[in-house]
Structures are given as C-alpha cells and as structure tokens.
Amino acid sequence: MPEVPWVEKYRPRRLSEIINQEDAISKVKAWIEAWLHGNPPKKKALLLAGPPGSGKTTTVYALAREYNFEVIELNASDERTYDKIARYVQAAYTMDILGKRRKIIFLDEADNIEPSGAPEIAKLIDRARNPIIMAANHYWEVPKEIRDRAELVEYKRLTQRDVINALVRILKREGITVPKEVLVEIAKRASGDLRAAINDLQTVVAGGYEDARYVLAYRDVEKTVFQALGLVFASDNAKRAKLAMMNLDMSPDEFLLWIDENIPHMYLKPEEMARAYEAISKADIYLGRAQRTGNYSLWRYAIDMMTAGVAVAGTKKRGFAKFYPPNTLKMLAESKEERSTRNSIIKKIMSEMHMSKLEAIETMKIIKTIFEKNLDLAAHFTVFLGLSEKEVEFLAGRENAGTIWGKALAIRRKLKKEEEKIRKERKEEEKVEVREEKPEEKVEEKREERETKKEKEKKEEKKAEKKGKQVTLFDFIKK
Numbered sequence: 001m002p003e004v005p006w007v008e009k010y011r012p013r014r015l016s017e018i019i020n021q022e023d024a025i026s027k028v029k030a031w032i033e034a035w036l037h038g039n040p041p042k043k044k045a046l047l048l049a050g051p052p053g054s055g056k057t058t059t060v061y062a063l064a065r066e067y068n069f070e071v072i073e074l075n076a077s078d079e080r081t082y083d084k085i086a087r088y089v090q091a092a093y094t095m096d097i098l099g100k101r102r103k104i105i106f107l108d109e110a111d112n113i114e115p116s117g118a119p120e121i122a123k124l125i126d127r128a129r130n131p132i133i134m135a136a137n138h139y140w141e142v143p144k145e146i147r148d149r150a151e152l153v154e155y156k157r158l159t160q161r162d163v164i165n166a167l168v169r170i171l172k173r174e175g176i177t178v179p180k181e182v183l184v185e186i187a188k189r190a191s192g193d194l195r196a197a198i199n200d201l202q203t204v205v206a207g208g209y210e211d212a213r214y215v216l217a218y219r220d221v222e223k224t225v226f227q228a229l230g231l232v233f234a235s236d237n238a239k240r241a242k243l244a245m246m247n248l249d250m251s252p253d254e255f256l257l258w259i260d261e262n263i264p265h266m267y268l269k270p271e272e273m274a275r276a277y278e279a280i281s282k283a284d285i286y287l288g289r290a291q292r293t294g295n296y297s298l299w300r301y302a303i304d305m306m307t308a309g310v311a312v313a314g315t316k317k318r319g320f321a322k323f324y325p326p327n328t329l330k331m332l333a334e335s336k337e338e339r340s341t342r343n344s345i346i347k348k349i350m351s352e353m354h355m356s357k358l359e360a361i362e363t364m365k366i367i368k369t370i371f372e373k374n375l376d377l378a379a380h381f382t383v384f385l386g387l388s389e390k391e392v393e394f395l396a397g398r399e400n401a402g403t404i405w406g407k408a409l410a411i412r413r414k415l416k417k418e419e420e421k422i423r424k425e426r427k428e429e430e431k432v433e434v435r436e437e438k439p440e441e442k443v444e445e446k447r448e449e450r451e452t453k454k455e456k457e458k459k460e461e462k463k464a465e466k467k468g469k470q471v472t473l474f475d476f477i478k479k
C-alpha cells in the first residue's frame with residue numbers, strides 16, 4: 001500500500017511547531033488578531049514571501065486551526081481565480097446564523113498572477129470582508145497593485161542545521177535510523193527546501209540504501225542541469241535556449257531525459273505539451289542516427305530541437321519552476337502491479353490510437369497530465385480507450401479517479417442510448433422503404449443497391465485500417 005507522503009504526515013499542526021520562522025509567525029498572529037478584535041488591519045491582505053518549502057502554506061493551515069477559520073485555497077495560475085475570489089471576498093465575515101466558520105482566503109503562487117488581471121484582484125482586496133493571505137516565492141514578481149495592498153511577511157531560507165534537525169525528528173517518530181552522512185547530503189542538496197529534503201528522505205528510506213546512491217548521485221550535476229533546464233523552460237527565446245547545453249557536463253541523450261521528465265510540469269496546455277514532445281522525439285531520432293552512423297555532427301540538430309524546439313512550443317508555467325530528475329527513481333519505486341497497469345494502458349493507446357510503442361509512451365504522459373487536470377476530458381479518454389477502473393486510478397490518482405469513473409459511466413450510458421435510438425430509427429426507415437417499394441423487383445433492386453453500398457463502405461474501412469490511420473491527441477482534443 002502506498003505510504004502517506006511524509007511532508008503531509010509530519011506537516012506541523014500548530015504554529016509553535018514551525019521551525020525558525022518566529023518573526024514571521026508573530027507578525028501573522030498580530031495581523032489575524034486585529035481582524036478578530038473587530039478592527040481589520042489597514043492592509044487587508046498579507047503576503048508571505050520566501051523560498052519554497054520554508055513553511056508558508058503550513059503557517060496558513062496552522063493559523064486557521066488555532067483561530068478556527070476555514071481556509072479557501074485558490075491558486076493564482078487557475079484561470080477562474082478572479083471569480084472565485086470575488087465569491088468569497090464578499091462572503092459574510094463573522095460567524096453567521098448557520099454557524100459557518102469564518103473564512104481565510106489563501107491565494108498561493110501570487111507571483112503567477114497575470115499583470116492584466118491584477119487591477120481587478122486589487123479592487124477585490126479593497127472590498128474584502130475576509131482576511132486574504134497570499135504566498136509567493138518571488139516578492140518582486142507579484143504585480144505592484146497587489147504588493148501595495150499587502151503587508152509583507154518574509155520567510156527565511158531554512159539552514160542546513162534546521163533541515164537536519166527536522167529530518168532526525170521524523171526518523172525518530174518512524175523508529176528508523178539513517179547514517180548521518182546521508183542526512184547531511186540530503187540537507188545539502190535541498191538548499192533550505194524542507195519539502196524537498198523530506199521527500200528525498202522518504203525515497204531513500206523506501207528504497208533502501210541502494211536508492212540513496214541514485215538520489216544523491218544527482219547532487220553534483222543538479223546545479224548545472226537545473227540552470228540548463230531553466231534556459232530551456234524559462235524563456236521563449238530560441239537563441240538563449242540553445243545555450244543550455246554549454247558548460248553542461250552531460251551527454252545530449254542524458255539531458256534529453258531531464259527535458260522529457262519536466263515537459264508535463266512546465267506546459268499547461270495539452271497541445272503545447274504535444275508540440276514539445278514532438279520536438280524531443282525529433283531530437284531523439286537525430287541522436288539515434290548519430291550513434292548508429294558515428295556522424296556526431298548530427299548532435300547539433302538534435303540539440304537545437306530539444307532546446308529551442310521545446311522552448312518555443314508554447315506558454316510555460318510562470319514564476320518559480322521546480323524541476324524533477326528523470327524517471328529512474330520513480331520507476332524504482334513503482335511496484336510490479338503499477339508497472340503492469342502502466343503497460344496495459346500503453347497497449348490500449350497503441351491499439352486505439354494506432355501508435356508505435358514510443359509514441360504511446362509519450363502520449364501516455366500527456367494523457368496523465370490531462371487526467372490530473374481536466375476531469376471531463378479524462379472521462380472521454382476513459383471511454384475512448386476502454387480503460388479499467390484501476391487504469392483510471394493509475395492515471396488520475398485516487399482522489400480524482402472516482403469522479404472520472406462516474407463521468408465515464410454517464411458518457412457510456414449516453415452513447416448506448418444514442419446507439420439504440422439510431423438502431424431503432426434505421427429499422428423504422430427500412431420498414432418504410434419496404435412498404436413504399438411494394439413491387440418485388442424494386443425491393444430487390446434497393447436491397448442490391450444497399451448491399452453494394454455496404455460492401456463499398458466495408459472496403460473503405462478495411463483500407464483505412466490497413467493504412468493504420470493514426471489518431472493524434474490533437475484530433476481527440478478537437479472532438
């Protein structure tokens with residue numbers, strides 16, 4: 001059974017358990033108490049700014065628990081954020097007659113707010129009757145109108161010692177020991193991001209110390225490879241992206257794996273993601289050819305495709321980008337059952353979409369992102385590919401699988417009804433035709449006509465099948 005992520009299991013429940021952010025916490029407390037004492041602070045929004053994994057989100061939830069608020073969490077990169085804020089900002093602030101709890105509006109990734117939407121959100125802050133707390137990694141990337149209306153609370157980067165202490169505390173509660181040098185390595189590579197450190201620790205513990213080698217082996221390359229990924233994913237500028245491989249002590253084949261892994265985290269729209277994958281599969285072809293023929297001048301084309309080609313594929317996620325190492329670790333952590341589910345999905349994609357295995361693997365990655373983000377489209381895919389409940393859970397995660405499955409059942413029912421309706425209509429039509437064309441020969445003639453037409457259609461179908469007409473993701477999304 002998959003274990004609960006330790007970052008959730010050991011997320012501090014109380015403000016006093018949050019490590020090394022005392023100044024920030026006392027500022028947050030004073031601000032919320034001003035609301036509670038009936039005189040909302042001059043600045044109705046609070047902006048928690050600081051590095052990832054330093055305790056910002058944790059603060060909001062612990063605060064809500066201690067002061068009995070309900071948290072309405074919104075994400076700035078969500079297109080409907082404005083409407084949602086508008087709905088909650090005006091909600092009654094005090095406990096109402098129905099006994100509902102007061103609400104804190106928590107807007108994460110405030111550095112991702114589109115500048116064009118900022119004035120509207122600023123107006124909402126002015127009208128707010130509920131406390132609004134925002135969080136951001138980069139203070140200066142938060143639109144100015146919003147910065148001006150928010151009180152800044154700075155979060156410090158946690159020190160290596162803070163991180164090690166937090167890891168030791170978790171190990172004690174789990175009753176496990178891990179060699180000190182492994183903890184030090186994990187803390188070093190986390191650069192103050194306690195979430196990253198806890199995740200690494202859990203991976204190391206889950207996979208035994210052999211995996212520790214894989215986890216830690218990345219530490220040397222990571223700095224430069226992350227910078228290189230930054231060049232590919234953080235700009236739309238083809239020229240800059242092409243510089244990514246300079247100073248990178250890594251072969252293009254290996255860097256391709258890193259790019260591959262990060263595409264679904266960086267592109268938001270399926271069609272743009274598909275375009276980025278197309279660019280890396282072209283790069284892959286050049287790399288293969290270079291290896292087979294020994295003509296390494298082909299590397300240049302490959303590198304152009306995988307850097308510039310990916311960079312211009314579409315609009316990328318803005319703000320802080322968290323990059324991930326290639327799949328090796330995840331694959332190692334996957335159970336036999338998960339691997340077999342993955343393979344059965346790939347087979348279904350190959351047969352339903354007429355794709356090669358490699359294409360099906362790439363397509364599955366895009367489909368996985370769709371399953372995590374767009375439940376309606378996911379339900380259509382479920383029906384189209386004939387996925388089982390287990391396969392849906394593999395793609396969507398447990399939380400969304402039930403909803404998708406329910407939607408898919410509804411689609412199936414609707415399709416069945418439509419099919420029945422068409423079948424009935426056809427029968428009716430046939431009856432009418434027979435009645436109208438009473439003379440025997442005419443009926444015979446019509447039948448022959450119909451049969452030749454049917455044969456023709458069948459032949460056409462067969463031809464299409466033989467050609468193996470490929471259904472692309474684009475076709476599907478357009479439907």
Ligand SMILES: Nc1ncnc2c1ncn2[C@@H]1O[C@H](COP(=O)(O)OP(=O)(O)OP(=O)(O)O)[C@@H](O)[C@H]1O
Pocket residue numbers: 006007008010011012017018019020021050051052053054055056057058059135136137158166194195198
């Ligand atoms: N100061 C801290 N004290 C204790 N635990 C912490 C602290 N900072 C982070 N953590 C741990 O790391 C995890 C992630 O922290 P949190 O979600 O609060 O980070 P964040 O600052 O909101 O990061 P991001 O900017 O990436 O959203 C938490 O579950 C918690 O276990």
